[in-house]
Amino acid sequence: xxxxxxxxxxxxxxxxxxxxxxxxxxxxxxxxxRFIDTDDIISQATHQSISDIFATEGEAAFRDLESQVLSxxxxxxxxxxxxxxxxxxxxxxxxxxxxxxxxxLNVPVxxxxxxxxxxxxxxxxxxxxxxxxxxTLLQQRQPLYSQADLxxxxxxxxxxxxxxxxxxxxIPTILKPQYNSLN
Numbered sequence: 182x183x184x185x186x187x188x189x190x191x192x193x194x195x196x197x198x199x200x201x202x203x204x205x206x207x208x209x210x211x212x213x214x215r216f217i218d219t220d221d222i223i224s225q226a227t228h229q230s231i232s233d234i235f236a237t238e239g240e241a242a243f244r245d246l247e248s249q250v251l252s253x254x255x256x257x258x259x260x261x262x263x264x265x266x267x268x269x270x271x272x273x274x275x276x277x278x279x280x281x282x283x284x285x286l287n288v289p290v291x292x293x294x295x296x297x298x299x300x301x302x303x304x305x306x307x308x309x310x311x312x313x314x315x316x317t318l319l320q321q322r323q324p325l326y327s328q329a330d331l332x333x334x335x336x337x338x339x340x341x342x343x344x345x346x347x348x349x350x351x352i353p354t355i356l357k358p359q360y361n362s363l364n
Contacts, residue, residue, distance in 0.1 A: 185356060186212065188258035190281030194269055194329055196319055197303055198296040199286040200341055201263035207345035209261040218263040222250050231265075235304035240267075248274055255280040266318070267305075269325040282355065284348060285329035290315050292337045330355050 191208060193201040202218050209216035220231050223246050227234060234243045247265055254262055255277040262281075268274050288296075294312045297303060308314040326332075331351055335344055 185353060186282075190255065190258065191261045191352075192278050192281050192283045193261065193263050193286060194278070194283060194326060195266065195286035196288060196290075196293050196315070196322070197266040197305070198293045198300070199266075199288040200335060200344065201286055203341045204286065204344050204348070205261045205263040207341055208348060211345060211349060212259075212261065214259045214261050216261050216263070217254060219247055219250050219254070219268065220263075220265050222254075223247065226250075230302065232302050232304050240304075244271055247271075248277075251277045267322070269322060269328075275328070282331065282352065283329040285326045285332045286335055286344070287326065287332050288335045289337070290319050292335075293319075295337070 191205075191212075191214070193205050193208075195201055205218070206216050208214070223234070223243070224230055227246065229237070231243065234246070244267065247268055248271055251262075251264070251268065251274055254260060264278075268278075290312070293315050297306060297315070298311065300306070305318065306314055331348070333344060333348055333351070
């Protein structure tokens with residue numbers, strides 16, 4: 182698989198709680214790639230949690246930081262990158278994501294809610310009705326997520342290892358001829 186990819190980065194997109202970090206680490210290990218979570222990079226660089234950035238700087242400032250991190254990451258090879266759920270909202274980010282293979286982890290909203298209902302660190306879920314908020318966010322983002330190279334449906338009974346295996350099996354089906362000519 183690694184020789185087919187020729188170092189092309191893999192970008193995982195999807196809603197918060199879809200398992201991008203967990204699955205990303207497994208993929209990176211399997212491919213001999215390095216793993217990066219854009220939220221972790223932003224937290225390390227700013228010495229603030231994502232919640233604090235949202236609270237003090239606002240979502241727009243966070244999205245700008247996210248774009249900056251993404252622009253720097255795409256210059257490297259052999260990375261699996263877990264992105265923030267809203268990274269797809271800025272059109273300029275797509276030009277960075279298109280440097281690699283974009284994989285959408287599509288998880289049903291009820292499953293996302295079950296995974297996140299106890300998580301107080303998600304700024305966009307600090308809402309009177311978090312389930313409704315998740316549904317609204319997914320509805321807004323779904324047309325953008327669907328632009329991914331590969332959509333992976335994740336069920337509540339799927340374990341991360343199964344999802345990673347499924348991704349590895351499906352990547353060869355979407356490799357574009359341009360990837361085959363890269364050095």
